[in-house]
């Protein structure tokens with residue numbers, strides 16, 4: 001089954017207004033912003049990744065969903081699966097602790113289980129944030145809004161490719177894959193201005209299409225405007241192929257914001273070193289997502305981003 005099919009079925013269960021129709025990154029309940037993300041070995045991280053980086057990543061990907069709504073971290077619940085390798089599990093918790101401390105996220109509770117020997121590791125975290133004065137939803141975009149990307153794209157996907165070629169790879173791209181940085185302060189600064197905002201975790205093109213869909217609009221993106229880091233360009237160049245890779249690779253934990261055209265977020269005093277780029281706009285007419293380079297249209301790539309899909313092979317022996 002595909003992720004989208006499962007969520008479609010879940011919509012019939014999640015009928016509370018706080019669930020926002022499961023059409024956003026988070027739920028919003030009584031001034032709290034709620035999210036839950038899991039990470040699994042072989043799906044979100046490699047068995048060769050350090051345990052501390054896996055713990056960090058679990059916290060960071062959840063904080064990124066709070067950042068997308070401009071929320072302030074308020075607490076977390078951890079789902080911990082012990083693997084039987086005590087040193088690994090302890091280092092994992094060191095990584096969880098480091099990320100919680102870095103972003104002021106108090107651990108409030110959770111649950112601990114032990115995995116059967118050899119089972120892939122899977123962890124979950126519920127992050128709770130306090131809503132700011134406005135919570136920009138995916139669905140709030142207006143025709144004429146400018147689309148801004150905050151943070152660079154493609155670094156993590158490029159880091160993963162390096163690690164796939166050589167698990168001993170190091171450098172800034174590998175660091176972004178293993179230890180993403182949630183853009184909490186930037187999310188808080190932009191939320192009051194944005195009509196719509198979300199984090200980019202599955203791939204810019206897929207997430208921009210989701211924002212356009214939720215807002216009942218179309219997104220136009222200038223592929224040449226996508227922000228790339230120096231490390232990414234040094235590794236893969238900034239040509240169209242590299243840009244499409246960056247726009248679809250996912251795992252970025254950047255932000256995508258739709259901001260009225262008469263507001264210039266570059267005028268805000270954003271933290272130094274912030275990358276923020278005008279990458280397109282939302283419009284009322286046209287295909288849901290259109291790409292261009294220079295003045296020319298660019299055909300959509302086959303895959304716009306990452307979508308989970310189960311394979312139906314070999315059920316577990318004791319599941320019959």
Ligand SMILES: Nc1ncnc2c1ncn2[C@@H]1O[C@H](COP(=O)(O)OP(=O)(O)OP(=O)(O)O)[C@@H](O)[C@H]1O
Pocket residue numbers: 007010014019021022023024025026027035036037065201202
């Ligand atoms: N198993 C589930 N039970 C209930 N709701 C779910 C489940 N899986 C996903 N959802 C909901 O579906 C919506 C979309 O989920 P999705 O995972 O695509 O969003 P996201 O958390 O922003 O993505 P990402 O995991 O890439 O950050 C969210 O509202 C999420 O809470």
Ligand SMILES: Cc1ncc(C[n+]2csc(CCOP(=O)(O)O)c2C)c(N)n1
Pocket residue numbers: 037038041042043044045046061160201202249250251306
């Ligand atoms: C080992 C390994 N293989 C592939 C990927 C790529 N990847 C996996 S999940 C995901 C989207 C975000 O996940 P979710 O939607 O579950 O939050 C992406 C881009 C990876 N990170 N590690």
Ligand SMILES: [Mg+2]
Pocket residue numbers: 025064065068198199200201
């Ligand atoms: Mg998200």
